Amino acid sequence: MSDAVDLAAAAGGAGGSRADLPPHLMMVRLLGGFRISRMLDTLVQLDVAEHLAKGPLSVEALARQTGSHAASLGRVLRAVAAFGIFSQDEQGRFALTADAELLRKDASGSVYSSVKVFGQSWHWNMWGGLLEAVRTGRPAFEAQHGVDFDSWSAGDPALAEAIVESKAAMFEPSDDAILDAYDFSAASHVVDVCGGSGALVARILARNPRMRGTVYDRAVALGAARRLMTARGLTERCSFVEGEGFAEPPRGDVLLLRGVLHYWGDAEATRILRACRSVMVEGDRLLVCEMPMPAGNSAFVGKFIDVESMLLTKEGRERSESEYRVLLASAGLRVARVVETRAPISVIEGVIA
């Protein structure tokens, strides 16, 4: 059990040593963890890390600059500093630490944009609806808002953009892992089907100077992708096509479906795969990048994302490798191989059956 307990202690934000604690004291720590989440959200709302970028500040100065109440801000900072997020010096000034740096927007490995999305009250409240969801089987989001998330968020471009941004930041480490584990060099044209910001394509193109890329997605994602390709000097090799997942994407000899299928039930996922299949010719590859669920009790992160899917979507879920095989088969595709990466994500390579 000790691995699980370690992870539990970490997930609970418990810190300190672990397995030597009796279970009830371990549980006390686990129950405290959610508070750290919320404190980080508040500190990101106030952009505290950015204000400390130039050096340590007294809590009074920090409160003035962030429009907050000094004593209260100090209490929150003191609490997270106990976990190494910010630190207080002898004079009482607060400073950044390595972890606090990650609350800055532009830090490498930043969690800023994730917190910006997951800290929003619709998301916090959605998790607050978990009990109801387990009792009724109905997604919490829909129960709380009367409409599904896609319809609800369609009218909110700021939210859509925040989501695209957070996705890009979230995916960065696993994008790296995919590139290190999977050899793209034989491809001539990579098409990213509804993958969001185009960050993965940008990386593939940067590593393979003769390759062309296409980002196929909704308008809001294309805007972010265009900005990214411009920033990386890749616009000449990349095209942008607007559309949605159930329609035929543009053809490339490699199609990417990264983190798309787990959002959908089997029927919709099959439609998406068929749309991809219909543009493929012999020798083309479809790369489904997902987190296949292992059996047993392992501490696999997909298990938590699966609960998020349950709250947010009607039928979205994480699937096992064999479930992905069945899904691909139902769309006329065969799994040629599954390439694991150092991240929890795998590349499931589909070819025409």
Next chain:
Amino acid sequence: MNPELAAPTARSTQARPSAVVAAPKVPMIQFVNSYRLGQLLSVAARLGVADALASGPRPIAELAEATGAVASSLYRVLRALAALGVFEEVEPRVFGLTPLAATLRSDAPVSLRGAAAMLGEDWHWRTWSELGHSVRTGAPAFDAIFGLEFNRAYEQDPAIQGSFDQASEDLEKLAAASIRAAYSFDGVRLLVNVEAAGGFGGLLAGILNEYPETRGVFVDRDFVVGRAEQRMRGSALAQRIRFVAWDSPQPLPEGGDVYLLRNVLRDQDDAGARDVLTACRAALGPGGRLLVVEMVIAPGNELSMGKIIDIDALLFTALGRERSVAEYRALLSASGFDVTRVIPTPGPLVLIEATASETKNGALK
């Protein structure tokens, strides 16, 4: 939106910016995501999953039936908890308890079912969602959301009362275990236990059970004392306990050998805390001791649970706050007490023992 957004995919060690201290042990993304664990535990507690598994592992369909849940949804919740060592999938779609999960049983020696349940209750979860309000204004988020003070809401709203009481009774048992292991009440004839809506006398009863020569006085707000008395009516112990309704700064019952003050000072600002302590000092019998039981704020950047629970005080009370041992010493000293011992416990609580100071009676009325 893509649910993977919520994923701690950032498990690989990223290049850290310069000017770093030691490499952090826990990836930030796990701190960011720890609200998920909180809700998962709370849902398991509210459904009574651990109770339903008390006599052994059960298939998910049966478990869902017993707890009033949808099997496929409950499965996903328990699979996630099992990934952290809370519950275990012993064979496909059959779940059993683990030592961690057993702490969520209602009849566990130190049960945390009530504490876990409360965490995810709407009133509690919503108040935490408005932490930004408290940090911007310094005022309790609870009052801003619900339009009244927590103490009033507790008395008026059965949903708040029920979940808060259950959590309090859990934490009372936890405190009782810590206090009884760390402190001897040998020779104490009269033990006065002053509480602040933290249970219904379970701590006092536990001590009296162990020390048959000791009598007790249970002191709390009127609203709590009445119910405590009712609950204990008819039990053998009721003969040895007097119930006294009290609110600071009223005088306390006199003549106790030990005044055990738990979670009382944390609800008060310094002036209010001094009032309480002054009342204790005035009531204390000759040779009497004061035992303050609180979580404390550790010095510097050290970890202590008090630093976290202090934020609950910020959200739910106008004046309450956790203090450091040094701050408690200063308060005690200003109220006519000398600290004789500071006793840590394996849990989050610290016991601060004090006696009336001989030289300094200046603070006495």
